[in-house]
Amino acid sequence: xxxxxxxxxxxxxxxxxxxxxxxxxxxxxxxxxxxxxxxxxxxxxxxxxxxxxxxxxxxxxxxxxxxxxxxxxxxxxxxxxxxxxxxxxxxxxxxxxxxxxxxxxxxxxxxxxxxxxxxxxxxxxxxxxxxxxxxxxxxxxxxxxxxxxxxxxxxxxxxxxxxxxxxxxxxxxxxxxxxxxxxxxxxxxxxxxxxxxxxxxxxxxxxxxxxxxxxxxxxxxxxxxxxxxxxxxxxxxxxxxxxxxxxxxxxxxxxxxxxxxxxxxxxxxxxxxxxxxxxxxxxxxxxxxxxxxxxxxxxxxxxxxxxxxxxxxxxxxxxxxxxxxxxxxxxxxxxxxxxxxxxxxxxxxx
Amino acid sequence: xxxxxxxxxxxxxxxxxxxxxxxxxxxxxxxxxxxxxxxxxxxxxxxxxxxxxxxxxxxxxxxxxxxxxxxxxxxxxxxxxxxxxxxxxxxxxxxxxxxxxxxxxxxxxxxxxxxxxxxxxxxxxxxxxxxxxxxxxxxxxxxxxxxxxxxxxxxxxxxxxxxxxxxxxxxxxxxxxxxxxxxxxxxxxxxxxxxxxxxxxxxxxxxxxxxxxxxxxxxxxxxxxxxxxxxxxxxxxxxxxxxxxxxxxxxxxxxxxxxxxxxxxxxxxxxxxxxxxxxxxxxxxxxxxxxxxxxxxxxxxxxxxxxxxxxxxxxxxxxxxxxxxxxxxxxxxxxxxxxxxxxxxxxxxxxxxxxxxxxxxxxxxxxxxxxxxxxxxxxxxxxxxxxxxxxxxxxxxxxxxxxxxxxxxxxxxxxxxxxxxxxxxxxxxxxxxxxxxxxxxxxxxxxxxxxxxxxxxxxxxxxxxxxxxxxxxxxxxxxxxxxxxxxxxxxxxxxxxxxxxxxxxxxxxxxxxxxxxxxxxxxxxxxxxxxxxxxxxxxxxxxxxxxxxxxxxxxxxxxxxxxxxxxxxxxxxxxxxxxxxxxxxxxxxxxxxxxxxxxxxxxxxxxxxxx
Numbered sequence: 034x035x036x037x038x039x040x041x042x043x044x045x046x047x048x049x050x051x052x053x054x055x056x057x058x059x060x061x062x063x064x065x066x067x068x069x070x071x072x073x074x075x076x077x078x079x080x081x082x083x084x085x086x087x088x089x090x091x092x093x094x095x096x097x098x099x100x101x102x103x104x105x106x107x108x109x110x111x112x113x114x115x116x117x118x119x120x121x122x123x124x125x126x127x128x129x130x131x132x133x134x135x136x137x138x139x140x141x142x143x144x145x146x147x148x149x150x151x152x153x154x155x156x157x158x159x160x161x162x163x164x165x166x167x168x169x170x171x172x173x174x175x176x177x178x179x180x181x182x183x184x185x186x187x188x189x190x191x192x193x194x195x196x197x198x199x200x201x202x203x204x205x206x207x208x209x210x211x212x213x214x215x216x217x218x219x220x221x222x223x224x225x226x227x228x229x230x231x232x233x234x235x236x237x238x239x240x241x242x243x244x245x246x247x248x249x250x251x252x253x254x255x256x257x258x259x260x261x262x263x264x265x266x267x268x269x270x271x272x273x274x275x276x277x278x279x280x281x282x283x284x285x286x287x288x289x290x291x292x293x294x295x296x297x298x299x300x301x302x303x304x305x306x307x308x309x310x311x312x313x314x315x316x317x318x319x320x321x322x323x324x325x326x327x328x329x330x331x332x333x334x335x336x337x338x339x340x341x342x343x344x345x346x347x348x349x350x351x352x353x354x355x356x357x358x359x360x361x362x363x364x365x366x367x368x369x370x371x372x373x374x375x376x377x378x379x380x381x382x383x
Numbered sequence: 384x385x386x387x388x389x390x391x392x393x394x395x396x397x398x399x400x401x402x403x404x405x406x407x408x409x410x411x412x413x414x415x416x417x418x419x420x421x422x423x424x425x426x427x428x429x430x431x432x433x434x435x436x437x438x439x440x441x442x443x444x445x446x447x448x449x450x451x452x453x454x455x456x457x458x459x460x461x462x463x464x465x466x467x468x469x470x471x472x473x474x475x476x477x478x479x480x481x482x483x484x485x486x487x488x489x490x491x492x493x494x495x496x497x498x499x500x501x502x503x504x505x506x507x508x509x510x511x512x513x514x515x516x517x518x519x520x521x522x523x524x525x526x527x528x529x530x531x532x533x534x535x536x537x538x539x540x541x542x543x544x545x546x547x548x549x550x551x552x553x554x555x556x557x558x559x560x561x562x563x564x565x566x567x568x569x570x571x572x573x574x575x576x577x578x579x580x581x582x583x584x585x586x587x588x589x590x591x592x593x594x595x596x597x598x599x600x601x602x603x604x605x606x607x608x609x610x611x612x613x614x615x616x617x618x619x620x621x622x623x624x625x626x627x628x629x630x631x632x633x634x635x636x637x638x639x640x641x642x643x644x645x646x647x648x649x650x651x652x653x654x655x656x657x658x659x660x661x662x663x664x665x666x667x668x669x670x671x672x673x674x675x676x677x678x679x680x681x682x683x684x685x686x687x688x689x690x691x692x693x694x695x696x697x698x699x700x701x702x703x704x705x706x707x708x709x710x711x712x713x714x715x716x717x718x719x720x721x722x723x724x725x726x727x728x729x730x731x732x733x734x735x736x737x738x739x740x741x742x743x744x745x746x747x748x749x750x751x752x753x754x755x756x757x758x759x760x761x762x763x764x765x766x767x768x769x770x771x772x773x774x775x776x777x778x779x780x781x782x783x784x785x786x787x788x789x790x791x792x793x794x795x796x797x798x799x800x801x802x803x804x805x806x807x808x809x810x811x812x813x814x815x816x817x818x819x820x821x822x823x824x825x826x827x828x829x830x831x832x833x834x835x836x837x838x839x840x841x842x843x844x845x846x847x848x849x850x851x852x853x854x855x856x857x858x859x860x861x862x863x864x865x866x867x868x869x870x871x872x873x874x875x876x877x878x879x880x881x882x883x884x885x886x887x888x889x890x891x892x893x894x895x896x897x898x899x900x901x902x903x904x905x906x907x908x909x910x911x912x913x914x915x916x917x918x919x920x921x922x923x924x925x926x927x928x929x930x931x932x933x934x935x936x937x938x939x940x941x942x943x944x945x946x947x948x949x950x951x952x953x954x955x956x957x958x959x960x961x962x963x964x965x966x967x968x969x970x971x972x973x974x975x976x977x978x979x980x981x982x983x984x985x986x987x988x989x990x991x992x993x994x
Contacts, residue, residue: 057825089824089825113818117661132662133665363607
């Protein structure tokens with residue numbers, strides 16, 4: 034971790050459409066270990082929000098408990114954050130989203146927080162297609178309690194102390210696909226070039242957007258024999274293709290060769306551009322995505338990139354037909370039926 | 384006394400669950416209510432959908448006693464399963480109405496009980512063809528027979544049926560036919576009316592008949608709740624169902640057809656309370672309803688809401704514990720769990736309604752209290768109040784009333800503030816200012832957490848800062864004492880060395896017990912608790928009485944423990960008066976327990992308690 038952050042900023046730092054520099058998107062200093070993959074993901078989230086010119090106060094950050102769940106403190110300091118209880122971030126996010134459908138909900142969780150204690154809530158937030166970004170910083174171990182295996186640790190993976198994990202891993206991306214998630218991506222904390230566009234696309238997606246990010250634990254799970262170490266992941270990554278997000282009204286850059294990419298138009302007019310898709314990859318086909326993921330696993334490869342997207346998707350507010358206005362802005366005149374109606378109700382009860 | 388049994392008796396219906404008896408029995412109770420006579424119906428039902436015995440008690444009381452009373456004056460038994468026990472529960476001199484299509488087992492005949500046989504099955508087979516109708520109208524026929532035996536005004540029944548089946552004249556006609564079958568059978572076979580009977584009175588006034596859960600749901604609509612998250616559990620389920628029913632009528636935008644509310648059925652109680660906390664954190668009024676097992680599950684989140692200071696409203700409809708206990712029986716046994724919910728030093732604000740009117744008022748008030756105190760408010764109702772119909776004062780709403788949203792800073796206030804401190808006690812009352820996400824682009828954001836933090840919401844492991852925050856939470860607790868519903872005192876000055884303390888559904892029977900004991904020369908002062916934390920009035924009441932009887936419905940005297948623990952009073956003077964068999968406490972039980980305690984005193988010196 035870095036203890037000192039210089040106050041000085043280059044006067045010519047690039048500005049986004051709001052006139053903000055990345056400074057407006059920074060958070061507190063990270064207290065995670067130096068080299069932690071999670072810090073890179075935080076940086077990617079920050080960069081994605083900056084590039085999309087999102088006013089920081091229009092984002093709410095939510096997390097559970099664990100190393101990953103500490104990170105919302107380390108990015109977007111001008112956004113409200115909520116570090117809730119272990120495994121329960123999805124429910125807090127659901128309530129928050131119900132209260133105000135106009136904010137962007139950035140959920141951050143870990144493999145312990147999601148794949149073990151929080152599995153029930155993870156499953157059900159997908160089922161409801163809550164409009165949120167759900168990032169799992171997946172390092173295959175419990176960092177804060179000093180390196181126990183998590184439920185995403187691969188069978189046969191060796192811990193730092195040398196013990197071999199005997200249990201099958203839970204594949205969160207595969208599970209999200211199976212459960213009907215409308216956006217599923219997988220990435221690696223060390224690959225910002227891939228991760229930043231994926232986060233941007235996830236933010237623009239109008240339903241539940243899941244990104245499973247392999248994020249090595251430098252202290253407890255970066256040893257030889259671990260399948261979530263930097264070296265192992267770098268050697269076993271298999272990209273589905275390149276992803277880029279083109280904001281609404283932006284010109285599509287000429288550098289994209291026509292015919293090599295797939296453009297995905299999102300609900301808000303934004304495009305996701307998928308370049309150099311691997312052969313036989315179809316991001317709109319759930320079955321194909323599940324197969325590709327499983328096949329990669331069988332080859333001991335980690336398939337990364339946008340695995341699946343459903344552009345026409347209806348979120349929970351749509352399902353329950355709640356008002357277009359944020360519920361937290363409704364006042365007495367919208368909410369209280371008044372004494373005359375109450376008198377009628379009384380009369381019916383006599 | 385020839386008229387002693389007019390408007391003063393208990394009728395019990397013994398039915399089979401799932402046979403449509405509930406609406407017929409309700410028709411019977413409502414008719415008595417419409418005749419201006421105080422009535423208390425209680426559904427005693429199994430944890431079952433179809434087939435097991437279920438009972439419906441209707442107490443009629445000219446004196447207006449609304450608590451349960453033991454002893455059945457007239458039993459309507461249409462359930463052969465429970466017949467042997469049902470015969471035994473009839474008071475000597477009482478009546479046993481049964482289906483005489485099949486001959487009664489001679490072993491069930493008691494010489495001190497009058498038997499009234501109605502060939503219900505035979506009449507139904509003769510008069511109706513549809514199998515479902517044959518079953519349903521059996522119930523209406525016995526209501527007809529009772530109307531003849533007890534003098535229920537036929538016009539009242541007719542009117543109630545017309546209201547129930549608006550636009551379904553054919554159904555009304557069939558129901559009336561069934562009623563008449565019962566009436567005609569009594570007229571030609573038995574002497575009527577009985578000595579226990581009804582006479583029209585004007586004792587109901589403008590009161591309404593409604594269950595507490597419906598009142599809570601309606602109170603939440605009026606109180607401005609917009610986000611409701613819940614997990615089904617008896618006996619709380621009907622709170623959210625009532626909210627939804629009323630909201631569908633009263634909260635849908637006429638132009639767009641969209642809802643000014645959101646209800647999410649969660650995957651469990653953990654998620655339900657998490658959603659409520661998330662919504663309240665984000666500035667929407669939100670609540671959930673549960674019962675004991677759900678409250679156990681919600682403990683972790685309640686600690687977060689207490690420590691991170693997030694408004695939360697939870698309606699706990701208590702049932703018989705521990706564990707799954709008796710899910711369809713009542714108790715007041717979650718008091719201690721709720722009061723100190725979650726690990727670490729926590730104290731939760733509780734409110735105790737005792738009538739549907741209070742369920743309505745306190746739900747709306749709880750939404751105000753949660754936001755003004757920025758803490759969970761747990762409403763402690765119970766199965767008896769929640770799922771039974773009660774005669775209640777009518778609901779009222781002041782149209783000038785504004786929701787108390789508490790200390791929430793808006794964008795312009797933030798603009799003027801040199802530095803925002805989420806946990807900074809600016810006003811000295813322990814309640815700090817909060818901001819809602821999305822308010823201001825660069826000011827007022829903070830990190831909400833269950834970990835220790837300083838006044839500016841920054842993480843800290845500095846013990847002094849932690850302790851300062853915990854002390855401030857206590858200061859807030861003291862502030863709460865003055866704003867939560869005050870206890871109700873039954874007297875302006877003490878008149879007895881003995882005091883009674885009760886709350887919630889123990890109230891009806893406690894009041895009846897007091898009334899009865901006064902007539903035998905025993906006088907008590909009394910106080911009805913309406914909230915925790917306890918204020919000075921509670922402390923003074925206990926201090927100024929030699930003995931205090933705490934009437935409650937659990938085994939361990941939980942409210943007594945809470946009073947002793949919080950007010951540091953002498954346990955010796957705090958006498959528990961308990962009932963925990965799952966049935967609502969009776970005045971009779973209260974009187975005998977108090978007498979048992981006072982009898983040595985009575986033998987020595989009676990002057991002290993004689994009024």
